Amino acid sequence: MSAKQIKIKDLQTPCLLLDINTLKNNINSLSMRIQSLGSKLRPHVKTHKSADVMHKVQEGGNVQGITVSTLKEADYFFEQGERDILYAVSISPDKLSHIQHLMSAGCDVKIVLDCIEAAQAVNAFGEEQGITFNVLIELDTDGHRSGVLPESEELIDIAKALNDGKGSQMLGVMTHAGESYTCNTPEALLAIARQERDLTLLATNRIKQAKLPCPIVSVGSTPTAFSIDDLTGITEVRAGVYTFFDLVMKGVGVCTQQDIALSVLSSVIGFQKAKGWIITDAGWMALSRDRGTSNQDIDYGYGLVSDIDGHAVEGFIVSSANQEHGIVSCTTDNNQSSPLNITLGSKVRVLPNHACSTASQYTKYYVVDGENVVGEWERINGW
Ligand SMILES: Cc1ncc(COP(=O)(O)O)c(C=O)c1O
Numbered sequence: 001m002s003a004k005q006i007k008i009k010d011l012q013t014p015c016l017l018l019d020i021n022t023l024k025n026n027i028n029s030l031s032m033r034i035q036s037l038g039s040k041l042r043p044h045v046k047t048h049k050s051a052d053v054m055h056k057v058q059e060g061g062n063v064q065g066i067t068v069s070t071l072k073e074a075d076y077f078f079e080q081g082e083r084d085i086l087y088a089v090s091i092s093p094d095k096l097s098h099i100q101h102l103m104s105a106g107c108d109v110k111i112v113l114d115c116i117e118a119a120q121a122v123n124a125f126g127e128e129q130g131i132t133f134n135v136l137i138e139l140d141t142d143g144h145r146s147g148v149l150p151e152s153e154e155l156i157d158i159a160k161a162l163n164d165g166k167g168s169q170m171l172g173v174m175t176h177a178g179e180s181y182t183c184n185t186p187e188a189l190l191a192i193a194r195q196e197r198d199l200t201l202l203a204t205n206r207i208k209q210a211k212l213p214c215p216i217v218s219v220g221s222t223p224t225a226f227s228i229d230d231l232t233g234i235t236e237v238r239a240g241v242y243t244f245f246d247l248v249m250k251g252v253g254v255c256t257q258q259d260i261a262l263s264v265l266s267s268v269i270g271f272q273k274a275k276g277w278i279i280t281d282a283g284w285m286a287l288s289r290d291r292g293t294s295n296q297d298i299d300y301g302y303g304l305v306s307d308i309d310g311h312a313v314e315g316f317i318v319s320s321a322n323q324e325h326g327i328v329s330c331t332t333d334n335n336q337s338s339p340l341n342i343t344l345g346s347k348v349r350v351l352p353n354h355a356c357s358t359a360s361q362y363t364k365y366y367v368v369d370g371e372n373v374v375g376e377w378e379r380i381n382g383w
Contacts, residue, residue, distance in 0.1 A: 006373040008308060013267040016358075017115060017349065019364040020374060022261035023053070023243060027060035030225060030242050035062040037231040042067050042086060042218065044240030047356045049073060050365065051080040051229065052377035053243060062172040065108075067238045076109045076380050079097055086110045086218070088174065088238065090138060090146055092127065093121045100131055110216075112174055114138040114148045119161040126167020135162050136174045136216060141199040144178035148161050150203035159212045172216025173203050176238070180223035184253055184297065193224035201233050226254045244355035247304060251296035256311060257304070261270070262305070262359060263349035265366075266326060268342055278342055280336035280351055284321040290357035302326065303350035303358075307340050309371070312348055316340060318350055326350070 034041050042059045046069040054077065057063060064085030064131065068074045074085050083106065091099070091111040102109045111118055119135070119329055126133050137158050146195070148155050162170035177196035183189045194220050207214040220238035222245075230236065245255040245324030246261040266282030284302060293300045301319040305328050306312035315332030340348065352358035359365075360381050367375035 003109060007371050008366075008368055008373060009371070010238065010263055010266060011373065013265050013347065016362040016365050017265050017266050017368050018053075018377070019246070019261045019263075019264045020367050022259060023058075023302065026243055026245060026255075026261060027057050028133040030239060031060040031062045034225065034231070034237050036153050037228065039231040039234050039310075040064045040236045042147045042220075042236040042238045043243075044069070044220075044238050045073055045077060046070075047240040048243055048358065048379060049076070049359070050204065050377050050379040051077065051309055052367075052375075054080070055083070057243065067240070070383050071381060072383050074102060074107070074109060078102060078105070084108045085176070086112070086136070086238075088112055088176070089313045090114055091118060091301075092147075093118075093125065095381060096125045096133070099133065099185065100129055103131060103133075108134070108259055109206045110134045110136055110171060111160070112136045112138045114140075116158055116161060117373050119158045119165070121159050121246060123161065123165030123167040127165065128167075131167070133168045133170050136218065137162070137170075137203075139173050139175040141196050141198060142177045142179040145176070147175060148198040150206070150347065154332060156206060156210050156212075159207045159210065159214075166311065170207075170213050172214050172218060173200060173207070173306060174216070174218035174238075175200050175226045177219070177221050178222050180227075181248065183223060184251060186227070186253065189223055190228035193228040196221075196224050197228060197231065197234060201362060204233065215259075216274070222249060224256050225253050229348045241355055245361070246292075246297065246355040246358075247351055247353045248292040251298060253294055257351065260351050260355075262355045263306070263310070264358060265347055265349055268344055268346045268348065269325075270344070275347060276329055279346060280318070280326040280328060281324060282318070282326045283324045285323050286361060287318060287326065287331050287350060287352065288354070288357035288361055289321075290352075290354040292353040292357075300353060301331075302349075303352055306341065306349045306351065308347045312351065313340055
């Protein structure tokens with residue numbers, strides 16, 4: 001006798017749902033896009049932090065290595081069999097012994113830095129320990145965060161220091177156009193994607209003109225990866241949140257609501273009828289405090305509410321949240337609760353503002369196909 005099929009409605013709430021078909025579509029669409037532009041994907045695992053999701057991304061093809069945002073991710077994915085890992089947050093000297101440990105265990109780990117002091121520290125540690133760190137220089141191509149300016153003298157000084165020192169190998173350049181999250185038109189997205197690419201190529205050419213090596217030329221964010229029209233000269237593209245997508249990416253204009261693979265299942269626990277509120281058991285602990293859509297054209301509060309089958313009604317959002325209470329209200333003229341057919345105990349899904357923050361509240365995904373739960377996938381958190 002076969003085991004009873006678990007349905008979404010049987011799950012205890014709040015919990016995290018991952019729609020397998022939407023996930024696969026998202027993976028395939030970026031894999032094919034980057035392949036058609038002649039480059040490779042180095043997927044960022046910071047959104048999902050799950051070996052099962054990573055395997056699906058690899059099945060999608062056109063992948064070389066992975067990108068991580070924490071050393072815990074590096075350890076976990078290395079244990080899960082991945083060898084080629086880019087740790088894409090500037091290295092601090094105290095983490096070099098951890099990197100050394102990964103290298104001696106057989107991991108091809110690459111680190112990034114963006115100042116001469118860091119290059120000197122890496123070199124000194126490497127020389128002292130008799131090892132050579134593989135290093136990429138981070139570029140600032142949009143004024144968003146960290147990185148050295150592509151046209152600066154410092155770029156060449158860092159590249160020389162990495163190349164000349166015994167403790168390091170100059171492996172390339174990388175950038176992340178984080179400002180692309182503030183775009184919301186195809187024209188603005190194309191412009192920032194081209195800027196990310198062109199400034200990275202400018203830095204690469206300057207390094208090569210100085211007779212220094214630069215084999216890896218790495219760019220990427222989900223908005224720019226879906227907008228760039230030519231990747232000539234770019235050896236790899238890093239993107240992460242595209243696997244799940246979210247309401248912020250919908251606001252940027254790189255996905256639709258139907259492309260969002262992640263949702264939080266919650267139960268209706270009460271009403272404040274006079275105020276038009278529905279109370280659920282998914283507060284900010286279950287949804288995260290990320291209010292990423294608050295400065296976009298449509299503010300979804302703590303998330304957009306859909307029925308258990310995933311049909312959302314525009315305007316039904318988690319407008320306010322306490323630790324374990326979500327307050328759902330209608331921000332448009334819809335007839336308050338009828339579109340979602342909600343009664344006490346009904347289950348609803350909440351689409352997240354920011355998939356990375358929402359997923360990080362959980363240790364596993366319930367993988368769903370239609371109304372069925374078809375698997376449970378673990379994920380890691382922390383540092
Ligand atoms: C260095 C770096 N590369 C790539 C990415 C992937 O960006 P996205 O999640 O928009 O695909 C990020 C995201 O924060 C990042 O910090």
